[in-house]
Amino acid sequence: MSLDVTTFLAILGMALGTYACRLTGLLVGARLALAGRAKAALDAIPPAVLTAVIAPTLFATGWPETLAGAVTVLAALRLPLLGVIAVGVAAIVVLRLLAG
Amino acid sequence: MTGSPHETSPSFLSEWREGIAELAPAMIAAMPLALLYGAIAAxxxxxxxxxxxxxxxxxxxxxxxxxxEMWTTPVPVAAIVLSTVLINARYVLMAASLAPKVAHMPLWARLLGFHVLADENWALAERRAAMRRLTLPYFLGAGAVFWLNWVAFSWAGAILGPIIGDPRRFGADFAFTAIFIGLVASFVTTRRQVAVVVASAAAATLTHWMLGSPWHVLAGAFAGMGMAVLVWTPAPEAAT
Known part of the structure; x- marks a missing residue:
């Protein structure tokens, strides 16, 4: 099959590394029973991680991305998820056209 | 695994269907992204x-x-694996946060379920767990469909890539950003959570500017957690 050894090694390394991250969390987290500030820190993980992943796209790419992000945030305040995606994608296509 | 597995448990099929329905927008958003990945890879x-x-x-x-994006000939295997681990280090935090909410599931389901754990279905599982008990068909069942969706569309992207051209023309890359914005919005209901998001965005942008790509994710995650600790106050309604 069209799969050379180096490609396979790279894929395998990526797979093992990724699963190790997921498994570590599963093993560590199952032993946690937190309250107070520690629980607040853990509860902050979802929004903090999701925000961190996209922040450079929104704030350090170009004005079309920043503006489309602002439009998408407004959409997220009132629309369901699919509508948010539609508005975001439409906004970026239009703004990138304007930016040339 | 403890207690009766049938205690007022909703039916397998309805839980599965509900999981897929809630994941559907994320799956649709993942399609152009998977096509993009497949096309570039090809x-x-x-x-x-x-x-x-x-x-x-x-x-x-x-x-x-x-x-x-890093893929060249010869393939820089070590650099690619290292970058992958750094980008996915957030899964340690995400999985740790979700682990207690799936502790009642059998081990095989947790091992498989955490392999098909991505940002989107993890976020939805967290949101669901805040309201009710996570079930196996909701978590693993919907996750498996999400996985299949990603594999199928990246395969299709590799085949169709040369035909459709760059999917970025259609804003496909921003679908990823848009769904993350939608997911963040679903978590942010209090002023404290706004502070978490602002701290994370600021730290991530700054770190991305100073150190470059994978580091911003961890910086943002820890800044957000730090902010949550700072603004925490014992809530009177915390009894629930």
Whole structure:
């Protein structure tokens, strides 16, 4: 099959590394029973991680991305998820056209 | 595994269906992204089989897209693996946060379920767990469909890539950003959570500017957690 050894090694390394991250969390987290500030820190993980992943796209790419992000945030305040995606994608296509 | 597995448990099928319905927008948003990944990978010389294999085994969109951008001949295996681990280090935090909410599930389901754990279905599982008990068909069942969706569309991207051209023309890359904005919005209901998001965005942007790509994710995650600790106050309604 069209799969050379180096490609396979790279894929395998990526797979093992990724699963190790997921498994570590599963093993560590199952032993946690937190309250107070520690629980607040853990509860902050979802929004903090999701925000961190996209922040450079929104704030350090170009004005079309920043503006489309602002439009998408407004959409997220009132629309369901699919509508948010539609508005975001439409906004970026239009703004990138304007930016040339 | 403890207690009666049938205690007022909703039916397998209805839970599964509900999980898929809630994941549907994320799956639709993942389609152009998977096509984008497959198309770029094919242009770098990966076969459709290698593309599908990588999506099935790695199953981490952001890391896969980063890896394929780094892909040259000869393949820099060590650099690609290191970048993957750094980008996916957030899964340690995410999985740790979700682990207690799936502790009642059998081990095999947790092992499989955490392999098909991506940002989107993890976020939805967290949101669901805040309201009710997570069930196996909701968590693993919907996750498996999400996985299949990602593998199938990245494979299709590898085949169709040369025909459709750059999916970025259609704003496909921003679908990823838009769904993350939607997911963040679903978590932010109090002023404290706004502070968390602002701290994370500021730290991530700054770190991305100073250190570059994978580091911003961890910086933002820890800044957000730090802010949550700072603004925490014992809430009177915390009894629930």
């Amino acid at each position: 242009s770098k010389g990966l076969s459709p089989f290698a593309v599908a294999l990588s999506s099935g085994l790695v199953f981490a969109g952001g890391a896969q897209l980063a890896a394929i």
